Amino acid sequence: MRPFRRRGALRHARLQQVLAIAAIATAVALPVVLLSVGGGVSQHELSDLENAGYQIVVSASGEHGISDGHALTQRILAIPSVAAVSPVLSVAVDLFAGTGGATPLLAEGVIPGQFLATLGAAEADLFPRPLPLGDPTDAIHFANGSYDGPATEDVLVSSPLADADHIAVGTTVLLSPGANRSLGVSYTVTGIFGVAPTALGPTGAFAAVLPLSDLQLLTGYATGSGGTLIDAVDSIEVSLAGAAETEPAVLDQVRAEIQALVPYYGVSSLDQEAQQLQQASSVLTGFYLALSSVALIVGLLFLALVLVRRVESGRRAIGIRRALGLPRSWIAGGILEDGLVLAAAGSVIGVAGGYLIVAGLARWGSAAVAEAARLAVFVPSTLALLAAAVVVLSLVASAAAVRAALRVEITEALR
Amino acid sequence: MTATVGAPRIELSQVERTYGRAGAEQVHALRGVDLTIAPGEYLSVEGPSGCGKTTLLNLLGLLDAPTSGEVRWDGRSVGSRTDRERARLRLTGVGFIFQRFYLLPTLTAFENVELPMRALRTPRAERQRRATALLEEVGLGPRQRAYPHQLSGGEEQRVAVARALANRPGLLLADEPTGELDSQNATGVMELLDRVRADRDATLVVVTHNPEVAARAGRHLALLDGRISADRRGA
Numbered sequence: 001m002r003p004f005r006r007r008g009a010l011r012h013a014r015l016q017q018v019l020a021i022a023a024i025a026t027a028v029a030l031p032v033v034l035l036s037v038g039g040g041v042s043q044h045e046l047s048d049l050e051n052a053g054y055q056i057v058v059s060a061s062g063e064h065g066i067s068d069g070h071a072l073t074q075r076i077l078a079i080p081s082v083a084a085v086s087p088v089l090s091v092a093v094d095l096f097a098g099t100g101g102a103t104p105l106l107a108e109g110v111i112p113g114q115f116l117a118t119l120g121a122a123e124a125d126l127f128p129r130p131l132p133l134g135d136p137t138d139a140i141h142f143a144n145g146s147y148d149g150p151a152t153e154d155v156l157v158s159s160p161l162a163d164a165d166h167i168a169v170g171t172t173v174l175l176s177p178g179a180n181r182s183l184g185v186s187y188t189v190t191g192i193f194g195v196a197p198t199a200l201g202p203t204g205a206f207a208a209v210l211p212l213s214d215l216q217l218l219t220g221y222a223t224g225s226g227g228t229l230i231d232a233v234d235s236i237e238v239s240l241a242g243a244a245e246t247e248p249a250v251l252d253q254v255r256a257e258i259q260a261l262v263p264y265y266g267v268s269s270l271d272q273e274a275q276q277l278q279q280a281s282s283v284l285t286g287f288y289l290a291l292s293s294v295a296l297i298v299g300l301l302f303l304a305l306v307l308v309r310r311v312e313s314g315r316r317a318i319g320i321r322r323a324l325g326l327p328r329s330w331i332a333g334g335i336l337e338d339g340l341v342l343a344a345a346g347s348v349i350g351v352a353g354g355y356l357i358v359a360g361l362a363r364w365g366s367a368a369v370a371e372a373a374r375l376a377v378f379v380p381s382t383l384a385l386l387a388a389a390v391v392v393l394s395l396v397a398s399a400a401a402v403r404a405a406l407r408v409e410i411t412e413a414l415r
Numbered sequence: 416m417t418a419t420v421g422a423p424r425i426e427l428s429q430v431e432r433t434y435g436r437a438g439a440e441q442v443h444a445l446r447g448v449d450l451t452i453a454p455g456e457y458l459s460v461e462g463p464s465g466c467g468k469t470t471l472l473n474l475l476g477l478l479d480a481p482t483s484g485e486v487r488w489d490g491r492s493v494g495s496r497t498d499r500e501r502a503r504l505r506l507t508g509v510g511f512i513f514q515r516f517y518l519l520p521t522l523t524a525f526e527n528v529e530l531p532m533r534a535l536r537t538p539r540a541e542r543q544r545r546a547t548a549l550l551e552e553v554g555l556g557p558r559q560r561a562y563p564h565q566l567s568g569g570e571e572q573r574v575a576v577a578r579a580l581a582n583r584p585g586l587l588l589a590d591e592p593t594g595e596l597d598s599q600n601a602t603g604v605m606e607l608l609d610r611v612r613a614d615r616d617a618t619l620v621v622v623t624h625n626p627e628v629a630a631r632a633g634r635h636l637a638l639l640d641g642r643i644s645a646d647r648r649g650a
Binding site: 320323324330414 | 473476498499502505506507509511513517518519521530
């Protein structure tokens with residue numbers, strides 16, 4: 001009977017250990033996931049800003065909120081130190097290739113001659129040079145806002161889209177503002193561009209680039225009701241030259257000049273955007289750490305509870321050890337060691353678990369979640385710091401158990 | 416082999432030990448006990464249940480402290496020693512053998528015997544040599560790797576004896592060492608205790624109800640209601 005009872009007690013103790021390790025592992029996995037994904041997304045966005053080929057961006061609240069895109073481009077181009085000005089309109093459209101069905105994609109309308117000059121080096125390498133979209137100025141078709149000039153009807157498509165729909169240079173496709181073939185306009189594919197795998201996820205990999213005026217007409221952002229000229233774009237990217245590119249004071253002066261042209265639009269430098277992004281990232285990191293702290297505290301409370309329970313159920317063993325003359329430091333050391341081993345095991349499993357969760361999200365998560373998970377960055381020093389913090393906190397969690405153990409009366413425990 | 420700390424001279428003067436709050440609930444385990452135990456003595460302590468035998472043993476072994484009076488080891492008051500000093504003295508100078516063995520269930524027989532030596536930071540090779548020798552001495556050489564739940568009661572008590580001898584103490588305290596054993600095992604354990612006491616010239620104090628066990632001692636102490644009612648010498 002006795003052996004069975006002891007084995008049962010050992011199983012019980014093992015279950016407590018497993019639960020304590022699981023609690024700590026869960027508490028560690030949460031910050032691993034939050035910090036790696038959050039940090040990765042922020043880092044990626046910052047990297048995008050740092051690698052951009054423009055220094056100033058004009059934007060407006062609301063979708064396609066900037067009017068007079070072509071005219072504004074010319075006025076900004078006239079400012080000294082401005083090297084290139086690229087208005088961009090992004091609209092979701094459908095593409096029909098051959099007799100196939102509609103393929104949704106993101107179309108970007110640009111002024112061909114300005115577009116490449118505002119791309120970062122890595123991004124610009126993905127496009128053919130010069131951009132084979134006919135009129136580099138997009139002025140012929142735009143025709144001072146009448147849109148009466150001849151359209152080039154050229155379009156570039158992304159390589160994933162070309163592969164999926166068997167499109168090659170020279171193929172004729174229909175672009176439509178909706179999934180209705182009859183609304184489509186015929187375009188000739190004049191080039192194929194690459195897609196950076198981390199910059200565009202699966203949803204953004206199907207893309208097309210065409211002259212700004214073509215996309216404005218196709219999607220209704222050329223003129224409004226009654227034929228009023230809108231000439232709408234989402235943003236205008238401004239690339240600088242000379243000292244303005246590197247010297248903050250000159251850059252700020254150019255930014256002020258642009259702002260004076262468009263007082264009701266937002267004009268910000270990428271440095272400002274980067275600062276704002278970093279601030280937002282810091283706030284998010286703080287929030288993640290606060291959430292993680294709650295999880296860690298719960299995990300460590302559980303550890304403390306398990307250790308105290310082990311002391312309570314092991315009072316006789318403690319009494320025996322003390323009766324034999326083992327010093328208090330030996331008893332305390334044993335409990336701290338138990339706590340450390342459980343915390344270290346939980347930390348290792350938590351870090352590995354967090355990594356697996358992120359990997360799982362990258363593979364099986366919804367499109368947006370998967371894209372964010374793919375950007376996750378596991379910083380070894382952060383993970384080591386996290387594990388070290390858990391180990392140190394485990395010593396604090398062990399304190400209650402140590403105190404309980406050192407208060408065990410030998411004669412009481414052996415009674 | 417000699418004791419790490421030689422057999423001590425122990426003196427108790429006017430020792431009282433009470434438990435619980437003052438009033439009706441208070442229990443007087445020992446009342447005004449005066450006792451001197453010379454080094455190397457073999458002493459049996461007898462008496463009815465609740466007469467204070469185990470309390471006396473706990474005081475002798477520094478597991479407990481008197482409520483009043485004084486316990487002296489080699490002339491020095493135990494009360495003047497710190498908790499750490501008393502623990503050190505237990506570790507090096509006292510070997511306990513309990514009625515219910517009190518082996519640590521998660522350790523093997525070998526590890527149980529090795530434990531007091533580990534606490535004393537005895538070198539590993541010396542620990543292993545001595546633990547093996549002690550287990551062979553108590554007839555458990557082949558059972559070193561067994562856990563307590565795999566041993567019989569007699570075997571467990573022999574492991575407890577080996578553990579009590581691990582640091583070569585000068586004082587062996589046995590509380591009903593045969594209380595949970597059949598007569599054959601009881602005889603074996605007592606013969607073992609007689610032998611190791613004689614070999615090591617240690618003091619042995621045995622608390623027992625068993626007249627046969629008590630008869631082996633050279634001095635017989637009887638307790639009644641917390642007081643020494645008889646103290647006679649001779650087998």
